[in-house]
Amino acid sequence: MDPVAGIGLRAPHLAEIARERPATGFLEIHAENHLERSQAVEALRADYAFSVHAVGLSLGSVDGLDEAHLARVAALVKRLEPALVSDHLSWSSFGGRYFNDLLPLPYTEEALAVVVRNVQRLQEALGRQVSIENPSSYLGFAQSTLSEPEFLAELVRRSGCGLLLDVNNIVVTAHNLCLDARDWLDLPGETITQYHVAGHAVNDADGETILIDDHGSRVSDGVWALFADVVERFGPRPTLVEWDADLPALSVLLEEAARAASVGGRRAARAA
Amino acid sequence: MPLALRDLQRAFAAQLSAEAQPALAAEIVPASARLRIHRHHMLDSLASALAATFPTVQAVVGADFFRGLARAFIGQSLPSQPVLAEYGAGFPAFIAGNGANRDLPYLADVARLDWALNLAFHTPAGGGLAAADLATIPADQLPSLRLGLTPGTVLVASPYPLDRIWAASQPEAAVDAVDLAAGGVRLLVLRRPDDAAFVSLSEAEAAFVGGLVDGLSLEEAAGRAETGFDLSACFSRLLGLGVLAAAQ
Amino acid sequence: MTTTRLAIASALAAALVLPAATQAQGNMERCYGVAKAGKNDCQTAKSSCAGTSKTDAQNDAWISVPKGVCDKLVGGKTTAG
Numbered sequence: 136m137d138p139v140a141g142i143g144l145r146a147p148h149l150a151e152i153a154r155e156r157p158a159t160g161f162l163e164i165h166a167e168n169h170l171e172r173s174q175a176v177e178a179l180r181a182d183y184a185f186s187v188h189a190v191g192l193s194l195g196s197v198d199g200l201d202e203a204h205l206a207r208v209a210a211l212v213k214r215l216e217p218a219l220v221s222d223h224l225s226w227s228s229f230g231g232r233y234f235n236d237l238l239p240l241p242y243t244e245e246a247l248a249v250v251v252r253n254v255q256r257l258q259e260a261l262g263r264q265v266s267i268e269n270p271s272s273y274l275g276f277a278q279s280t281l282s283e284p285e286f287l288a289e290l291v292r293r294s295g296c297g298l299l300l301d302v303n304n305i306v307v308t309a310h311n312l313c314l315d316a317r318d319w320l321d322l323p324g325e326t327i328t329q330y331h332v333a334g335h336a337v338n339d340a341d342g343e344t345i346l347i348d349d350h351g352s353r354v355s356d357g358v359w360a361l362f363a364d365v366v367e368r369f370g371p372r373p374t375l376v377e378w379d380a381d382l383p384a385l386s387v388l389l390e391e392a393a394r395a396a397s398v399g400g401r402r403a404a405r406a407a
Numbered sequence: 408m409p410l411a412l413r414d415l416q417r418a419f420a421a422q423l424s425a426e427a428q429p430a431l432a433a434e435i436v437p438a439s440a441r442l443r444i445h446r447h448h449m450l451d452s453l454a455s456a457l458a459a460t461f462p463t464v465q466a467v468v469g470a471d472f473f474r475g476l477a478r479a480f481i482g483q484s485l486p487s488q489p490v491l492a493e494y495g496a497g498f499p500a501f502i503a504g505n506g507a508n509r510d511l512p513y514l515a516d517v518a519r520l521d522w523a524l525n526l527a528f529h530t531p532a533g534g535g536l537a538a539a540d541l542a543t544i545p546a547d548q549l550p551s552l553r554l555g556l557t558p559g560t561v562l563v564a565s566p567y568p569l570d571r572i573w574a575a576s577q578p579e580a581a582v583d584a585v586d587l588a589a590g591g592v593r594l595l596v597l598r599r600p601d602d603a604a605f606v607s608l609s610e611a612e613a614a615f616v617g618g619l620v621d622g623l624s625l626e627e628a629a630g631r632a633e634t635g636f637d638l639s640a641c642f643s644r645l646l647g648l649g650v651l652a653a654a655q
Numbered sequence: 656m657t658t659t660r661l662a663i664a665s666a667l668a669a670a671l672v673l674p675a676a677t678q679a680q681g682n683m684e685r686c687y688g689v690a691k692a693g694k695n696d697c698q699t700a701k702s703s704c705a706g707t708s709k710t711d712a713q714n715d716a717w718i719s720v721p722k723g724v725c726d727k728l729v730g731g732k733t734t735a736g
Contacts, residue, residue: 146693167490167695171529190697191489197413204488223697229420233486234449235456237697238419245412271699274441278410311441336701345444350698379698448703456694491694538671546668550660604683626663638663642670 140374140396141186148385149175156182157385159392161218163375167191170207173214185217186329186375191233194253194267195226195240209260219329219373221266221299222257224250224287241276242286247293254294266297266328269319271335271348272308283308284319291326298322300369301331302362303354303377307346316361324369332362332395333377351380354391363398370406371399423449425482453481456491461498461521464514466576468507476507492529495522513567513587520569520605523561523596527603530559535649550626553654554619559598560650562608562616566591570607597650606648611636616645622654 139160144152152162153175162179166189169176176185189208192200212220225237240246250267257265269287281289291298300322309316334352338345354362354376362374374395378388410418423446454477458465465473480501486494499522502508503515535557544552563569568589575582593613594605608616611632618628629638645651 165693165695165697168492168693170490171492171531174531188697190695193489197416201488204490226416227489229416231487232420232424233489234420234423234445235452235486235489235491236423236445236449236699238445241412241415243412249412273444273699276415333698338701345441347444347701347703348699349701350696351701377698379696380701444699444703448700451700451702452696455700459694489695538673541671546664549667550663552667606683625667626660629663629666638666639669639673642667643673646670 140376140392140399141184142376142385142388142392143378144176144179145379145382147382148388151385153179157389159183159389160373160396161186161375163188163377164215165190166208166211170211173211177214180215185215186219186221186373187212187215187217189220189222190237191227192222192253192257193225193227193233194222194257195224195238195246195250196228196253197226197249198229198231200253200256201228205257205260212261212263219266219299220261220263221268221329223268223270224283224290225270237270239270239272239274239276242279242281242283244280247281247286247289250290251293254290254296258294258296264295264297266299267291268299268301268331269304270308271301271304271311271346273311273345275312282314282318284322288321288323291323296326297328298326299329299331300327300365300372301333302365303331303333303335303358304348306355306358306361307335307348310344310346317364320364320368322369327369327372330362330365330372330374330395331377332358332374332391334358349380350377352378353387354394359394359398362395366399366402371403374399422446424485450478450481453486453491453494454478457481457495457498460492460495460525461518463521463573463576464502464518467514467517467572468511472507476502479505492525495525498522513565513569513572516563516565516567516569517572519565520563520573520594520596523563524603524605526561527559527596527598530598532598532600534558534652536646536651536653537649538643538646541646551624553622553624554651555622555654556616556620557598557650557652559596559603561596562593562613562620563596563605564591564593564613568592569594570605573605595648595650597648612641612644615641619651 141161141163142159144162144164161184163186164176166187191204192208223237224240226240227234227236227238240250254265254267267287267290269283287298290296300319305316305319308314332354333348333350334354336347336349336351338347376388376391376395378391422442454474457477457480458473468476480498484497484501499515499518502518508515536554541549567587568585569592571582571585571589574580575585593608593610595608595616596603596605614631614633615628615636618631623631625642629636
């Protein structure tokens with residue numbers, strides 16, 4: 136089967152997609168946007184595979200998961216029967232307050248145990264495997280004893296979850312924390328279920344260049360280059376083009392997705 | 408000595424909420440300036456979510472003032488759960504209890520209308536009683552029937568012309584001026600298959616609906632309306648709007 | 656059954672057989688579209704990159720004169736209390 140690329144199903148495009156039913160590998164939705172109003176999305180199930188990307192489960196919270204929220208996400212997953220369910224390696228809440236951000240974890244044994252426990256609880260509640268995405272980082276912790284790829288590999292081994300490898304996040308994190316993007320090529324490739332590519336912003340802050348994962352432009356050349364290396368190393372996987380800020384016309388989004396699919400297609404053709 | 412994850416998350420959260428404990432933060436975060444990226448993202452993204460939920464408030468006061476208002480609110484009430492469409496229930500009361508309402512006394516009511524529309528929009532549609540659903544009930548039993556409103560339906564009453572303020576705030580509004588002395592309104596906000604909407608009720612209709620919400624029977628609710636109230640027309644209108652439901 | 660109650664019963668029963676005339680429902684303002692859905696996201700706000708500056712980007716909008724549609728709202732009671 137040809138590798139596929141999908142796009143995010145965003146509200147401004149919903150009517151056009153429902154009307155035109157353009158060809159695309161799959162549609163991705165953010166779970167938290169469709170917990171109550173999913174009829175319009177469910178109406179597309181006959182024509183598209185779905186990927187449910189949660190942004191608020193806060194899998195790195197030392198407090199554990201919010202069971203009420205978990206139940207609502209589980210109900211959505213049951214209704215939509217998506218091909219993939221995912222969330223991030225990060226935390227968003229503490230002490231009952233929710234910060235609406237994907238906050239960084241120290242990569243320690245203690246944090247690993249917390250994430251493993253939360254991912255296991257999530258998989259148990261959904262009755263299926265979930266995939267965990269490497270985050271974009273803007274800071275690191277001095278107390279970390281593992282690298283991010285080591286932490287992810289161990290998480291996969293202990294929880295049985297899959298990996299969602301976000302190539303843009305690798306580029307952003309590696310730049311911001313002065314790491315080598317090639318370190319992520321040591322991940323257990325067979326556990327990768329999906330790739331993400333996206334655009335990022337380049338910001339000059341106090342004389343220092345910081346990359347911001349803003350999903351607000353075309354995929355950068357650097358990300359396409361690393362994506363080609365990733366596909367070469369691990370093989371093609373379903374790939375999502377993420378574009379959330381300054382959303383372009385649907386046709387532009389589909390163009391980017393076609394480019395992502397062609398990278399995987401070349402690799403598949405060579406392997407055949 | 409590395410911090411336990413609980414202490415680290417507590418310190419990080421305190422930084423985000425501006426209850427800074429700088430010494431602790433400096434110790435655990437080598438590049439503490441980077442922490443501000445997270446604080447600003449939190450404030451920015453939550454303010455944007457509030458702007459999407461309260462578009463009329465933003466249109467009335469302008470984007471800059473709204474941002475200040477939103478940040479002040481966020482500072483004192485962060486979300487308690489991750490769904491942003493459900494964040495902001497306390498914003499109208501925050502506006503009412505704060506300086507903005509001194510100069511713009513209608514602003515809290517505008518916020519209540521925005522919140523009601525947001526709530527209605529995110530409520531599953533349907534479930535309203537139609538005339539046919541009540542046709543089997545003997546006429547002499549109708550007066551003692553107790554009905555409520557469908558989920559998402561809510562009455563927003565204000566001494567200000569909220570409907571005109573709303574209309575003037577629409578992106579392509581061609582309204583030159585709204586006379587704030589034009590009188591109050593009673594708006595019934597309701598859920599429809601593809602959107603949320605509101606209709607304006609007369610004082611008598613609003614009194615009748617208020618009675619139903621309070622758990623009164625149709626007869627008792629009709630007693631709240633002024634004399635000359637056209638009960639037939641009102642009941643038919645409410646059934647047509649699909650806003651009546653079996654009492655809970 | 657009292658006269659009042661009888662009148663109420665017939666008024667209610669009459670409503671059940673009235674045709675559901677749309678104009679009788681009154682002017683309806685359509686307020687929201689599906690375009691309003693979708694507030695949750697997983698990207699970082701671009702403006703947060705101002706985050707490394709020393710100030711908090713907390714402008715003084717809070718105490719400035721609001722600029723918006725409120726300029727159009729005139730007359731009547733414009734201050735509380």
